[in-house]
Amino acid sequence: MNRLRVLKLGWEFPPLINGGLGIACLGLSRALAKLVDLTVLVPRSSPETDFKDFDLRGLNQLTLEKLKAAEGRYQYESFAQVRNVPVFLDPYADDGGGGISAIHSEPPADDEIAFSATTIKQLEAFKAGELYGPDLGGKVIDFSKVAAKLAMQEPFDVIHAHDWMTFLAGVEVKKATRKPLVVHVHALQYDRAGSTARGWIYDLEKYGMEEADCVIPVSRYTGDIITTHYGMNPKKIRPVHNGADPVEAFATKKKFPEKLVLFLGRLTSQKGPDFFLETAARVIAKNPHVRFVVAGTGEKLRPLIESGAFRGLGAHFHFTGFLDKEKVNDLLSMTDVYCMPSVSEPFGLSALEAAQFGIPAVISKQSGVAEVLKGALKADYWDTELMANHIHDLLTDDHLHARVAEQARLDITAATWDAAATKVMKIYEELIR
Amino acid sequence: MPDVCLYFQVHQPNRLLSYDFFKIGENAVYEDEAMNAEILSKVAEKCYLPANRMFQRLVEENDGRFRMALSISGTVIEQMQRYRPDVLESFQSLVATGSVELLAETYYHSLAFVHSNKEFDRQVEMHLQKLEEVFHIRPRVFRNTELIYNDAIAAKAETMGFDGVMAEGVQWNLDGHSPNFLYRAPTTARIKTLLRNIQLSDDLGFRFSDPAWPEYPLTAEKFARWLAACEGDVVNLFMDYEAIGEHQWADTGIFKFWEALPEAVDEAGLQWVTPSEAVELYRASREYLSGSVTSWADSERDLSAWMGNVMQQEAIEKVHRLEAEILAVNDPELTATWAKMQTSDHFYWMSTKGGTDGSVHTYFTPYPSPYDAYIYFMNVLADLQIRLRRAQEQQGLSV
Numbered sequence: 113m114n115r116l117r118v119l120k121l122g123w124e125f126p127p128l129i130n131g132g133l134g135i136a137c138l139g140l141s142r143a144l145a146k147l148v149d150l151t152v153l154v155p156r157s158s159p160e161t162d163f164k165d166f167d168l169r170g171l172n173q174l175t176l177e178k179l180k181a182a183e184g185r186y187q188y189e190s191f192a193q194v195r196n197v198p199v200f201l202d203p204y205a206d207d208g209g210g211g212i213s214a215i216h217s218e219p220p221a222d223d224e225i226a227f228s229a230t231t232i233k234q235l236e237a238f239k240a241g242e243l244y245g246p247d248l249g250g251k252v253i254d255f256s257k258v259a260a261k262l263a264m265q266e267p268f269d270v271i272h273a274h275d276w277m278t279f280l281a282g283v284e285v286k287k288a289t290r291k292p293l294v295v296h297v298h299a300l301q302y303d304r305a306g307s308t309a310r311g312w313i314y315d316l317e318k319y320g321m322e323e324a325d326c327v328i329p330v331s332r333y334t335g336d337i338i339t340t341h342y343g344m345n346p347k348k349i350r351p352v353h354n355g356a357d358p359v360e361a362f363a364t365k366k367k368f369p370e371k372l373v374l375f376l377g378r379l380t381s382q383k384g385p386d387f388f389l390e391t392a393a394r395v396i397a398k399n400p401h402v403r404f405v406v407a408g409t410g411e412k413l414r415p416l417i418e419s420g421a422f423r424g425l426g427a428h429f430h431f432t433g434f435l436d437k438e439k440v441n442d443l444l445s446m447t448d449v450y451c452m453p454s455v456s457e458p459f460g461l462s463a464l465e466a467a468q469f470g471i472p473a474v475i476s477k478q479s480g481v482a483e484v485l486k487g488a489l490k491a492d493y494w495d496t497e498l499m500a501n502h503i504h505d506l507l508t509d510d511h512l513h514a515r516v517a518e519q520a521r522l523d524i525t526a527a528t529w530d531a532a533a534t535k536v537m538k539i540y541e542e543l544i545r
Numbered sequence: 546m547p548d549v550c551l552y553f554q555v556h557q558p559n560r561l562l563s564y565d566f567f568k569i570g571e572n573a574v575y576e577d578e579a580m581n582a583e584i585l586s587k588v589a590e591k592c593y594l595p596a597n598r599m600f601q602r603l604v605e606e607n608d609g610r611f612r613m614a615l616s617i618s619g620t621v622i623e624q625m626q627r628y629r630p631d632v633l634e635s636f637q638s639l640v641a642t643g644s645v646e647l648l649a650e651t652y653y654h655s656l657a658f659v660h661s662n663k664e665f666d667r668q669v670e671m672h673l674q675k676l677e678e679v680f681h682i683r684p685r686v687f688r689n690t691e692l693i694y695n696d697a698i699a700a701k702a703e704t705m706g707f708d709g710v711m712a713e714g715v716q717w718n719l720d721g722h723s724p725n726f727l728y729r730a731p732t733t734a735r736i737k738t739l740l741r742n743i744q745l746s747d748d749l750g751f752r753f754s755d756p757a758w759p760e761y762p763l764t765a766e767k768f769a770r771w772l773a774a775c776e777g778d779v780v781n782l783f784m785d786y787e788a789i790g791e792h793q794w795a796d797t798g799i800f801k802f803w804e805a806l807p808e809a810v811d812e813a814g815l816q817w818v819t820p821s822e823a824v825e826l827y828r829a830s831r832e833y834l835s836g837s838v839t840s841w842a843d844s845e846r847d848l849s850a851w852m853g854n855v856m857q858q859e860a861i862e863k864v865h866r867l868e869a870e871i872l873a874v875n876d877p878e879l880t881a882t883w884a885k886m887q888t889s890d891h892f893y894w895m896s897t898k899g900g901t902d903g904s905v906h907t908y909f910t911p912y913p914s915p916y917d918a919y920i921y922f923m924n925v926l927a928d929l930q931i932r933l934r935r936a937q938e939q940q941g942l943s944v
Contacts, residue, residue: 368571417916427927
């Protein structure tokens, strides 16, 4: 049987950005590449990186020459498909429609796949600026247009789009090719902005999920939000937990006698750093021989520093700012308890990484990883009293500490990207059947 | 016509390393030695050395008629001893002319008075000893860090044996009266309060180099005329020494101005006096009430430059809270390390004020932001506490 051909649409991709989305896309891509022929299309890729198992294409790396060359190879199929497609591919054309390129109802002569000035501008846009800059909306639209055009040129069986930035592109490609669309939900506007979140990003998420043939949330927790806050049919929703790449765990002896409780993540409301502070204050009141460390940066950093000072936690509550991977691992190697009090966390990969270091976790019930780490101690994110009790228990009860850490070790052996890829593969097969 | 009393502040803090979390428990060096040495040298080349040379020449040329005072903090004396003994020699030579008086202050240029009477005593005593050892001088006039002053400080300085104490002449305390007289604080018997003439001091300390100032460019003759036109017994011109050559570079003409000023003052018929001479010459005309604390910093002229936000309040409180335990351990190095963390500049750098005052804070800070200043300081404090506990355990002191 021929291998399935999958076109993946991603946004950030390591090593360029090491956010949770990029890491998850890479992990899943590597595992899926063992099962399918995979092409990953992203706005920007690093010229130095070459992934052996799959084909990663950054629009910033594309030249018109390459496009034309690709065009030459796939001319027939591309245009055979294009011919069947009504000219809706450039619904956002900003050059009055006169520049609509590449889409002709008849094959052009020779190498004539003329990309318009618009397309050239769109490509240029991915070479500079920030992926999540103020022109994010424009980038999303440009990405969908260029992706749709590129999709014309190569054959594939399934489209798999990751998060709302690529949903529009996914829908465009689906309309152009009539191939089934899978949208993968790593995070929602609901997580970032709360349950009343509405606006164009929410609309795009909803539109993408409506048009998709299957929605893959990274947890049942996120699946429930998709049902209740986005009104999707539960039958279309197939949660697949993220995996965690094994890390080389090691232990470091702390340079100070106190126990260490770690918060790791972007300092935004979504991650609940305020609740971490509140929890820390409660623990320190009972047991001053603890250091709480906040690793990460974000809009909440300064207010959090000030709140900590106001509560007089300064010498117990530390801020590291942004840390690279190596420093994060150094920190994990000396951590006694990991705390993730997220207000809404679709998954929470960092808790799995902590588990690999043998660190027991106290996590909010509003997180996807709570479904994976069955032995972790849990509390509602607002219940700082219970959260503090859990931390206090783990710090003072060595037996409990060992038991929770051991359960976490068992849980993570099952949480692999291969397991995730197998589930995704099954979904693909059902869709093309 | 009033006399003219001139005093310059000489101080450098010990700036901390970018002391991140990973250094806690491991790195017992807190100060950025390279930076401290470099800044001292830079300021010495631009200000201390040329200004000392200039004033020594002026003293000699005027047969002792030109007189002034310096207050030199313990921290900057230590820095000069460590990194630039030649600069300290230059100060010693200037003081040896006999026309340059020294003032007493807290050794560590700290806010100890606000937090601990005992630590305040200890630091003033240390500073007196240092001046005795380095300059063979015992000051008669006290000036608290950054002119921090209230009725209690005046009373305190009196019980310590000083004849004069300095303060910022703020309008809300003067209540329409002139700063150009000596004053008497309530509940004091004989100590006299010298008030800084804000307007004329800041003309020289800040506005001199500002081309947008209507009086720009200021000449020595014009300034001497302003002094001569003043009512009162003595005009107190108090400012940072670094205003000559560092805050205002040589190319602003600041050195030329000072070179010409003694003669201009002389020709205008005025006399130079040192603070202790002023205290001797004039009686305290009336009572000066300062129930709340004043200082010469920021437009508020209060403690908000160092204790205005929660980071500053926590940091300074946490340092002082260690006092009893640190002194009980009686380890000279640990005590000195702790005391250097009381230097007011550490808290000044944590200020989050905006506007003109904010930009002055920013000019002096070695850190990217007040938040970094706070984080590094608190990390250092955490490490200091670990060392303190180890020392306590070694000595079998109960924790």
